[in-house]
Amino acid sequence: MQNKIYDTLIIGAGIVGCSVARYLSKYKGGIAVLERKEDVCCGTSKANSGIVHAGFDAKHGTLMALYNVRGSRMYPKLSEELDFKYENNGSIVLCLSEEDRPKLVSLYENGVRNGVFGLRIVERDELLTLEPHISDEAVCALYAPAGGIVCPFDATFAMAENAAHNGAEFFFDTKVTDIVREDELWKVVTTRGSYLTRTVVNAAGCYSDVFHNMVSSSKIKITPRRGEYFLLDRTAGGYVSHTIFRLPGKMGKGVLVTPTVHGNILVGPTAEDIDDKDDVSTTADGLDKIRLQSALSIKDLPLNKTITSFSGLRSHEAGHEFIIGEPEDAEGFFDCAGIESPGLSAAPAIGEDIATMIADKLNLEEKEDFDPYRTGILDPLTLDEDRLNELIKVRPDYGKIICRCESVTEGQIRDAIRRIPGARSIDGVKRRVRAGMGRCQGGFCSPSVMEIIADELNCDISDVTKKGQGSEIILGENKVL
Amino acid sequence: MTCYEVVVIGGGPAGLAAAISAYENGCRSILLIERDKKLGGILNQCIHNGFGLHTFKEELTGPEYADRYSRRFYETGADLMLQTTVLDISEDKVIRAINEKDGLVTVKAKAIVLSMGCRERSRGALNIPGTRPAGVYSAGTAQKLVNIDGKMPGKKVVILGSGDIGLIMARRMTLEGAKVLAVVELMPYSGGLKRNIVQCLEDFDIPLYLSHTVTKVEGENRVEAVTVSEVDENRKPIQGTEIRYECDTLLLSCGLIPENELTQGLGASMNKVTNGPVVDSDLETSIPGVFACGNVLHVHDLVDFVSEEASDAGRNAAMYAAAEPRYKVKTKIPVKFSKEIRYTVPSSVVLAGISEDIKLRFRVGNIYRYKKVTALAGDRVLAKKIRKVMTPGEMEEIVLPIGKLKDIKGALEITITVEDND
Incomplete structure (x- = not known):
């Protein structure tokens, strides 16, 4: 048992947990984030559409609508403070038949009630000027200029790094197994010892029901809703410039086609409720579905340029609503549960509110020296020639390209590992600087990335993992004669 | 900015053979750029034998084959930049590259040989x-x-x-x-x-x-x-x-995919079947003075054929750089082929000023047994060969003899057919 008593322990280092940590680090107090995986951004936050939704879809009057609209308005400034990529590319919801027009109109009206700026319905002619490859069936669309896209990894890392910079601690490979009341405190039992804390934040994604149900008698149920995606090569980039939805259905917003902030095209997700909270496998059926569904929105989408497929889990709550704040019977335990889409959009607002709630509860004072800024990992190729050459003189590793597909230098990879919290695995490097994210999917660079990780972490290359313990790349030595 | 007659991009088997051949054809201003710390490309990890049966009439390992070419390359005294990655090439043949020692480097070339190889699917x-x-x-x-x-x-x-x-x-x-x-x-x-x-x-x-x-x-x-x-x-x-x-x-x-990001950045026309650039029988791409060879052009089975093809590309690049065009206007006769064939390299033939036979390499799309492969210009048979078996996994070739080619001036196309051999 650690002697230290924390003010807040946050379970889960996804976008919500890191956002809470970031906003809470504005206040004096001891904060730690507990994460069962080896790195930040390993669950729901790592596999989603990367969309900052304008907020027209969430039903008016819900927390979802409230946090969505507020969160999405926070992104432009946040992306500047924390130096992550965000693009206000605008969203389009297609209406594929005149019959469906009333549904589009009610979506528009819902958006207006939610306070979304700039919404309007555009007819086919204008639609074609916005998106030339749109389906022949599209009759009109809802245009939401406030919609945006973000790199979900980068946003999460940025929040985490800024929180750490302002004093938050991070414990990885630390799985919470129990939460019990001890007098006025909570004892959080983990696979790496127990921690005492005044407050707990439950930002555990698909597992948020497990932790909620440990402390509260009003039970909740989170169903993992799996979504599969295709990611297309950057040579397909520009095929669409807006995020393109179809009219939402019962299971969510349907298959969307969107550019990413890195210039790829992302197609997906499917929506399938499953039992296993960790099952992010892809299926032949799911991938077929994306092929069929995306063709309804966009003509001749170059799916032959797929560089990878993946799937993610949305933590779907039975009432399709965010559960935010303290349950009546568990004081000092703060839920951020049921955070499915638009969770990424809502995360900054949720973080800000939970931080305020905790600060009020614990009477935390604001720090005088809170630093809201974080500088992202430098991409040397964005510098002009003179500055680049000066940099390479001091740091020659910025002149050595390791990942040829994404032009990532050794300097960036070392920087990713040296960050706090830094990359510990090949996937951690990939998500921070995109080495291995390109069309060869790490075929060439992964052995070099392994060497750099081993060097930086001062471990043997055989201990380097793809994504934490149990995922070692090397299983032994060659035969010795 | 440093200027070279010929810049070769990629120091694997194709790039090495191209650079050596440029030298042997009189060029004395050559730069080879390689991203790895050693010449030889993927051959360095191919420690099994079976390389060089055609070129050296003996069975070498990959590193041995690479070593023979590296030595010859070093003997030429051509310039070499190792651990240097080319970022892009402009249409006027300015190459931007980066390394730890020199930082960002720009060089200008009169002719360029693309030999960047391929990657795995x-x-x-x-x-x-x-x-x-x-x-x-x-x-x-x-x-x-x-x-x-x-x-x-x-x-x-x-x-x-x-x-x-x-x-x-x-x-x-x-x-x-x-x-x-x-x-x-x-x-x-x-x-x-x-x-x-x-x-x-x-x-x-x-x-x-x-x-x-x-x-x-x-x-x-x-x-x-x-x-x-x-x-x-x-x-x-x-x-x-x-x-x-x-x-x-x-x-x-x-499967292997030619790595043509630089080629596409340059704006060269691409062949959708090979995923390599479209080239004529000089191995010149649609960008004048830019040549391609080896696996960046089309995936080969044997390194010996890579070396042979790259020698041609290196020679042609040297001649281009020396401003010795064999023709004023380059007339290209397109090569057409029957459905059994997936592609040919080159995809067109240049007759003006030719000095030797032209080898057409191609792959079939299925397994074919007892077939006659014929190269025709109109009704004139340029070449024919009987193949007991052709498979997609093995590259085929047919040689168009110079003697026959000289007689077909004015031909509109060359056709390669595959028929049953009764």
């Missing part, structure tokens, strides 16, 4: 369903780990795809103590050379399942099992044919 591009654990590697990545680093990426292995690197790695991993359970090939025929199937699979009792594919990967952190299913004639998995293999590794050898 990844799991992502294959859309194999299932989990995404450690233990799924391309065969070439595994080859690097085993042959260069001495590390074993797995102990119980299934290999998807019967490309040559996969076949070689089946043998290699077996020799290093791993158990290779099966090689699984989607197509009804192997993508690799016959000799590799015999020497790497049959000799080690490793089963090859044709018309099968991997339909599922299991394991959260590390591969725990893969499921293999038979496929129908449309390459769709047949339900009920699943076999589950418990294993820790899935190697992929499902």
Whole structure:
């Protein structure tokens, strides 16, 4: 048992947990984030559409609508403070038949009630000027200029790094197994010892029901809703410039086609409720579905340029609503549960509110020296020639390209590992600087990335993992004669 | 800015042969740019033998073959930049490259030879369903780990795809103590050379399942099992044919893709079948003075043919740089072909000023037995050959003799046909 008593322990280092940590680090107090995986951004936050939704879809009057609209308005400034990529590319919801027009109109009206700026319905002619490859069936669309896209990894890392910079601690490979009341405190039992804390934040994604149900008698149920995606090569980039939805259905917003902030095209997700909270496998059926569904929105989408497929889990709550704040019977335990889409959009607002709630509860004072800024990992190729050459003189590793597909230098990879919290695995490097994210999917660079990780972490290359313990790349030595 | 007559991009077998040939054809201002710390490219990790049978009439290992060419290259005294990555090439042939020592470097070339090689098709591009654990590697990545680093990426292995690197790695991993359970090939025929199937699979009792594919990967952190299913004639998995293999590794050898990011950045016309640039019989791309050879042009089976092709490209680049065009206007006669053939390289023939035979390389799209391959210009037969068997895994060639070519001035096209040989 650690002697230290924390003010807040946050379970889960996804976008919500890191956002809470970031906003809470504005206040004096001891904060730690507990994460069962080896790195930040390993669950729901790592596999989603990367969309900052304008907020027209969430039903008016819900927390979802409230946090969505507020969160999405926070992104432009946040992306500047924390130096992550965000693009206000605008969203389009297609209406594929005149019959469906009333549904589009009610979506528009819902958006207006939610306070979304700039919404309007555009007819086919204008639609074609916005998106030339749109389906022949599209009759009109809802245009939401406030919609945006973000790199979900980068946003999460940025929040985490800024929180750490302002004093938050991070414990990885630390799985919470129990939460019990001890007098006025909570004892959080983990696979790496127990921690005492005044407050707990439950930002555990698909597992948020497990932790909620440990402390509260009003039970909740989170169903993992799996979504599969295709990611297309950057040579397909520009095929669409807006995020393109179809009219939402019962299971969510349907298959969307969107550019990413890195210039790829992302197609997906499917929506399938499953039992296993960790099952992010892809299926032949799911991938077929994306092929069929995306063709309804966009003509001749170059799916032959797929560089990878993946799937993610949305933590779907039975009432399709965010559960935010303290349950009546568990004081000092703060839920951020049921955070499915638009969770990424809502995360900054949720973080800000939970931080305020905790600060009020614990009477935390604001720090005088809170630093809201974080500088992202430098991409040397964005510098002009003179500055680049000066940099390479001091740091020659910025002149050595390791990942040829994404032009990532050794300097960036070392920087990713040296960050706090830094990359510990090949996937951690990939998500921070995109080495291995390109069309060869790490075929060439992964052995070099392994060497750099081993060097930086001062471990043997055989201990380097793809994504934490149990995922070692090397299983032994060659035969010795 | 430093200027060169000929800049060669990529120091694998193609780039080395091109640079040497440029030198041998009189060019004395040559720069070779290579991203690795050593010349030789992928040959350095190909420690098995079988290289050089055509070129040197003996069986060499990959590193030995590379070494012979490296030595010859160093003897020329041509300039070399190692551990240097080319970022882009402009249309006026200014090359931007970067390395640790010099930072960002720009050089100008009169002629450029593209010889960047190819990469392996990844799991992502294959859309194999299932989990995404450690233990799924391309065969070439595994080859690097085993042959260069001495590390074993797995102990119980299934290999998807019967490309040559996969076949070689089946043998290699077996020799290093791993158990290779099966090689699984989607197509009804192997993508690799016959000799590799015999020497790497049959000799080690490793089963090859044709018309099968991997339909599922299991394991959260590390591969725990893969499921293999038979496929129908449309390459769709047949339900009920699943076999589950418990294993820790899935190697992929499902085809090679020429690495033409620089070529495309340059705006050269591309061939959709080869994924390489379109070239004429000078191996010149649609951008005048930019030549291509080796696996960046089209994927080869044998390095000997890469060297031969690259020598031609190097010579032509040297001549271009020396401003000795053999013609005022370059007239290209397109090469057409029958449906059995997937592509030809070159895709057009330049007759003006030719000094030797022209070799057309091509691949067929299926297995064909007892066929007659004929090259025609109108009714005139330029060349013909009988082939007992042609397979997609083995590159074919037909030589158009210079004597015949000189007689077809004014021909509108050259046609390659494949017919039954009765």
